[in-house]
Amino acid sequence: MAHADDAAIRQSLAKLGVQSTEIQASPVAGMKTVLTHSGVLYVTDDGKHIIQGPMYDVSGAHPVNVTNKLLMSQLNALEKEMIVYKAPDEKHVITVFTDITCGYCHKLHEEMKDYNALGITVRYLAFPRQGLESQAEQDMKSIWCAKDKNKAFDDAMAGKGVKPASCDMNIADHYALGVQLGVSGTPAIVLSNGYVVPGYQGPKEMKAFLDEHQKQTSGK
Template sequence: MLRRTLTGIALTLSFVLPAHADDAAIQTQFAKLGLNVESVQASPVAGLKLVATDQGIFYASDDGQYFIHGKMFKIGETGITDVAAAVVKKQLEALLPTAIVYKAPKEKYAITVFTDTSCGYCQKLHQELQDYLDAGITVRYLAYPRHGVDSQTGHLLSNIWCAKDPAQAMTDGKAGKAVAGDGKSCLDIIAKHYQFGAQVGVNGTPAVLLDDGTLLPGYRPANAMLQVLQSR
């Protein structure tokens, strides 16, 4: 139950060094929760270690008996920043080569959208894609099949990502058209997108991830999205 509860509310730190033997106490305590510790390092707060697991980032005491999950913020001269935002950004950058991208001719901003072909508001956003591009907003799609990777939608998304022209295949899929494929060849990509989405807090589609690590749930028309981007 705890494992399911924590999924999607924490963030993964997959690029740091593995945990050292000195952090065995934390690994042992977290293993009791079914959490696999990938790394342990000092956090910005004295007395707390930043612990990266397969279910996201936690902050723990040296002995692992006390832990906190959720976001940590730093108050700076220009406002507050999410301590883990840089982590999200770096992980996003690693996935972007596998995104389906609709680039604005006069790009001012770029957003990453977790999408599902069976989602009504995902279809609506896609129908208004030209409005986004005209506003200078590049749209990058990552897959997030709401019923899981090994679902009918997950298989359709796999076919879309494996298509010769994924951008056109996405348009076809969201229009209810069949997209040829075996439904499995690109499931590894879909699984990576899905896991990342769950870790950054996606619990519905569409969900928009900004380049600064901010997650915006739900559909917004292009003009509303532009206002959000201009205000940051």
């Protein structure tokens, strides 16, 4: 939460043409965490120094990207908007930023039964690579506004086209969060701790990676 003494920070951001969406405490004394539409910044309390990029906590056995971990609360706040393919025997949950015009996104979706069979639940958010004014963005909004989102998404990925639909959801929220997490292409796979895996991973490779990552981060 921002306070009156954040005025110096807001003034410095204004010089750069950056508008903050939220200012909060950071893990480092003397600095604040600033959430913006284009990413996370770390700014000294006096507003004189700004650092852009992920911050890592290396105090434990394995480095932790605290920047992306912070953003996971925003990601989970979008849970009701996600298109979810739940594994019957869930062992892992991944969130995938996807684009219906992306070849490897199609490949990933074609193998959904295999991911699910391995205990991997897949949650989709939209990330139109060509921007928020693109045809892909319009089509994905129609999918996310469909009465049966999963069927609409399945049909689009199978090349059956997209039926126009409208609602008050905003694809821009998905896109902005992707940018904040450092997503620049699709598919981008986000793990439950905010770790981002860029690009396609096959079902078996994904399962092996998730198992190993879980061991490392749990210290087991």
